[in-house]
Amino acid sequence: xxxxxxxxxxxxxxxxxxxxxxxxxxxxxxxxxxxxxxxxxxxxxxxxxxxxxxxxxxxxxxxxxxxxxxxxxxxxxxxxxxxxxxxxxxxxxxxxxxxxxxxxxxxxxxxxxxxxxxxxxxxxxxxxxxxxxxxxxxxxxxxxxxxxxxxxxxxxxxxxxxxxxxxxxxxxxxxxxxxxxxxxxxxxxxxxxxxxxxxxxxxxxxxxxxxxxxxxxxxxxxxxxxxxxxxxxxxxxxxxxxxxxxxxxxxxxxxxxxxxxxxxxxxxxxxxxxx
Amino acid sequence: xxxxxxxxxxxxxxxxxxxxxxxxxxxxxxxxxxxxxxxxxxxxxxxxxxxxxxxxxxxxxxxxxxxxxxxxxxxxxxxxxxxxxxxxxxxxxxxxxxxxxxxxxxxxxxxxxxxxxxxxxxxxxxxxxxxxxxxxxxxxxxxxxxxxxxxxxxxxxxxxxxxxxxxxxxxxxxxxxxxxxxxxxxxxxxxxxxxxxxxxxxxxxxxxxxxxxxxxxxxxxxxxxxxxxxxxxxxxxxxxxxxxxxxxxxxxxxxxxxxxxxxxxxxxxxxxxxxxxxxxxxxxxxxxxxxxxxxxxxxxxxxxxxxxxxxxxxxxxxxxxxxxxxxxxxxxxxxxxxxxxxxxxxxxxxxxxxxxxxxxxxxxxxxxxxxxxxxxxxxxxxxxxxxxxxxxxxx
Numbered sequence: 001x002x003x004x005x006x007x008x009x010x011x012x013x014x015x016x017x018x019x020x021x022x023x024x025x026x027x028x029x030x031x032x033x034x035x036x037x038x039x040x041x042x043x044x045x046x047x048x049x050x051x052x053x054x055x056x057x058x059x060x061x062x063x064x065x066x067x068x069x070x071x072x073x074x075x076x077x078x079x080x081x082x083x084x085x086x087x088x089x090x091x092x093x094x095x096x097x098x099x100x101x102x103x104x105x106x107x108x109x110x111x112x113x114x115x116x117x118x119x120x121x122x123x124x125x126x127x128x129x130x131x132x133x134x135x136x137x138x139x140x141x142x143x144x145x146x147x148x149x150x151x152x153x154x155x156x157x158x159x160x161x162x163x164x165x166x167x168x169x170x171x172x173x174x175x176x177x178x179x180x181x182x183x184x185x186x187x188x189x190x191x192x193x194x195x196x197x198x199x200x201x202x203x204x205x206x207x208x209x210x211x212x213x214x215x216x217x218x219x220x221x222x223x224x225x226x227x228x229x230x231x232x233x234x235x236x237x238x239x240x241x242x243x244x245x246x247x248x249x250x251x252x253x254x255x256x257x258x259x260x261x262x263x264x265x266x267x268x269x270x271x272x273x274x275x
Numbered sequence: 276x277x278x279x280x281x282x283x284x285x286x287x288x289x290x291x292x293x294x295x296x297x298x299x300x301x302x303x304x305x306x307x308x309x310x311x312x313x314x315x316x317x318x319x320x321x322x323x324x325x326x327x328x329x330x331x332x333x334x335x336x337x338x339x340x341x342x343x344x345x346x347x348x349x350x351x352x353x354x355x356x357x358x359x360x361x362x363x364x365x366x367x368x369x370x371x372x373x374x375x376x377x378x379x380x381x382x383x384x385x386x387x388x389x390x391x392x393x394x395x396x397x398x399x400x401x402x403x404x405x406x407x408x409x410x411x412x413x414x415x416x417x418x419x420x421x422x423x424x425x426x427x428x429x430x431x432x433x434x435x436x437x438x439x440x441x442x443x444x445x446x447x448x449x450x451x452x453x454x455x456x457x458x459x460x461x462x463x464x465x466x467x468x469x470x471x472x473x474x475x476x477x478x479x480x481x482x483x484x485x486x487x488x489x490x491x492x493x494x495x496x497x498x499x500x501x502x503x504x505x506x507x508x509x510x511x512x513x514x515x516x517x518x519x520x521x522x523x524x525x526x527x528x529x530x531x532x533x534x535x536x537x538x539x540x541x542x543x544x545x546x547x548x549x550x551x552x553x554x555x556x557x558x559x560x561x562x563x564x565x566x567x568x569x570x571x572x573x574x575x576x577x578x579x580x581x582x583x584x585x586x587x588x589x590x591x592x593x594x595x596x597x598x599x600x601x602x603x604x605x606x607x608x609x610x611x612x613x614x615x616x617x618x619x620x621x622x623x624x625x626x627x628x629x630x631x632x633x634x635x636x637x638x639x640x641x642x643x644x645x646x647x648x649x650x651x652x653x654x655x656x657x658x659x660x661x662x663x664x665x666x667x668x669x670x
Contacts, residue, residue: 060557084563095555097611098422099603103335108550112563116544125333132331141331164562 010036010086010167010200012057016066019049019056026052027224029066034168034217039194039201041211044221045245050204051092051172053221057202058089058170070168084112088166092173094157096145102156103141106132109163128163135159135189151182158189169193171203175210183207187214212236212259220244236260343612346605350618354402357625361398362390364633392525399532400523400587401625401642405594407535407584409620410542410613412595413602414577417553417611418570419479423657425595426581429486429574433493434464435585436516440500443512454527454586461582464489469571518591518643520628531583538576538583542613545573549611591624591643593650598623600657 012034019027027049034040034057042050055061056068059075068075075083088109096105109131110124132138135155140148145156154174161169174190175183191214193199205211211218212232219229220236222244228235237260241249247264250271254261265271362374367389369377376382377390408426415424426432438460442448448456468489472482497516501509514521542549548569551559556566581595598620605619606612627645634645 058557058561060560079563080560080565081563084561087561089557089561091555091557091561094558095420095553097417097420097553099607100553101335101339103332104339105554107332107336108554108562111547111551114547116547120336122330122333125330125336128332129330138331142335 011071012168013069015069017056017063017068018065019052019061019063032226034202036200037198038216039214040217041215042204042219043208043211048221049224050221054170054172054204081112086166087168088161088164090157090161090171090174100145102143102145105145106160106163109160112164131159131162134162151178154178154186168200173204208262213257232259343606343615346615347618350622354621354625357629358398358402360629362394365394396523396525396528397520400520400528401628402621403532403535404584404588405621405624406617407580408594409598409616411577411580413599413611413613413616414573416599417549418573426577428483429468430464430489430493431461431578431581432585432590433490435461435582436590437493437496440497440512444500444504444508450524451526457586458582461585462578464493465578514641515589517641518589519641520588523587527587531587534583535580538580542576549573592647594620594623594646597650597653
């Protein structure tokens with residue numbers, strides 16, 4: 001088994017990838033290095049290709065040209081189990097089987113480290129326990145997933161990704177359908193994971209101000225292209241918000257975090273003269 | 276969807292002999308998330324001892340395993356009992372001693388014949404068909420993530436039935452040759468559905484819709500055949516179409532048992548694949564599984580199991596739908612148990628066949644009449660519950 005905790009050496013690179021569905025190209029000839037050991041957040045309007053790019057990184061979608069390289073090797077030609085030990089994935093709407101319990105679900109995160117000869121060991125069970133504890137859901141271990149709240153359920157899925165013990169974790173809109181308290185809880189948990197384990201995190205987020213708070217590296221996409229990439233304070237300006245989202249906005253420092261905070265104009269709400 | 280307070284008793288706990296998890300064995304959620312993460316950081320054997328020596332996951336896994344073993348034991352014992360009763364009962368009025376002697380070779384030739392050539396194949400066929408249908412149903416429900424799915428929906432049953440009717444009525448087949456035609460007909464129909472549904476991979480929804488179409492064509496063939504034959508032939512054919520164990524033969528049961536054993540062994544080795552597929556294509560891919568390939572493998576094995584069952588006894592309705600449901604409800608807390616589905620399926624068909632033979636004295640039915648009569652109300656009850664709550668919701 002490869003050692004799962006040398007996160008800083010893991011590299012994930014998209015090289016001139018073209019991605020699409022049924023001959024319809026969404027992302028064309030795009031290149032992007034994911035900085036190792038950092039939190040990268042992909043932002044952009046609906047249908048800009050950010051989820052498609054994430055699917056390319058997670059080998060759910062094979063590029064029609066170009067390649068996604070994990071430590072220099074094409075991710076689509078590496079053995080799938082080997083990739084699964086290094087790169088974890090939380091899809092946008094993960095599916096839990098009816099009546100499955102939390103511990104059963106999270107235990108399946110250990111599958112890449114097992115085979116039909118080598119089943120769950122005490123060590124696997126311990127890792128699952130620790131993952132449940134880290135995500136704050138150990139007390140729910142015996143409960144059924146379908147009777148949990150949305151925030152609890154999302155933390156259970158993150159616990160499953162933690163049990164997979166990968167150096168890279170890809171998440172497609174992990175805060176969708178969650179209220180603000182749960183959004184913060186999930187994002188804080190991911191930041192803990194990044195800061196304590198050095199896990200490289202790539203996620204798609206919709207809320208720009210939250211994205212600026214949590215991102216080390218922010219990538220803004222529009223119409224399948226990368227418009228800007230860098231630290232949130234370098235990247236996020238009123239001009240960028242206009243270019244990417246077609247929305248006028250004030251960009252002011254977040255009063256708590258100091259990162260850029262986007263305050264949009266709307267048809268009924270415009271700044272008073274002189275501001 | 277709504278969060279339940281921790282004090283609410285677990286739904287399965289009410290009837291569960293094992294006590295619900297108390298707070299003693301599960302620590303409160305770790306508030307110190309960072310230390311929780313650091314714990315797993317250096318977990319390669321060099322960890323400091325965990326405050327709870329037996330891990331929660333381990334305890335819960337063992338509890339689930341115990342419960343699965345208990346359900347399987349109960350139903351396999353029930354199956355064995357029904358099997359024995361099938362051997363003991365019958366018009367010949369044999370005593371238990373005579374039946375026993377038939378097995379040791381000390382009984383009269385007539386008794387030997389009745390027990391070994393008539394009753395034993397029937398009892399074995401009931402168990403075999405039930406096991407095959409129970410497991411096939413569990414695979415379909417889990418892979419298609421639809422609690423109402425069964426092998427019938429992808430045309431395997433109607434394909435096998437149409438082939439069987441053509442075989443019986445036109446080619447006058449019986450025994451092994453009829454079974455071969457039926458099994459191939461079922462596999463062929465499923466293969467047609469699979470190929471038509473294939474478009475960058477196989478999706479459950481398209482599979483079901485195309486399956487309904489192919490099943491309708493097969494049913495039309497069957498109906499056409501039925502209108503074209505003599506009344507006496509039609510009665511024979513219709514009995515077979517309902518699903519009957521009355522005329523099973525040793526050879527057919529033996530061949531089917533060997534095929535089924537191979538499929539069951541391969542499925543048992545594929546349990547991890549099934550459990551990953553249940554999580555959806557994206558998550559399963561993320562866990563390193565080859566989703567399309569794995570799905571085709573397990574569905575093909577389930578199709579062969581179903582075709583073998585139809586080959587032995589004709590299309591017995593509702594067993595593939597009911598058995599996995601009952602197993603899941605009894606085991607609880609997990610989404611798939613092939614062994615429990617097998618045990619429940621075997622007991623269901625064996626019990627239904629006994630009812631079919633002896634429930635109304637002097638009036639024997641095909642076993643499919645009984646499973647249909649029991650299964651239809653069960654399905655209605657299931658649907659009425661799933662409209663108010665989630666399917667497979669709180670028991």
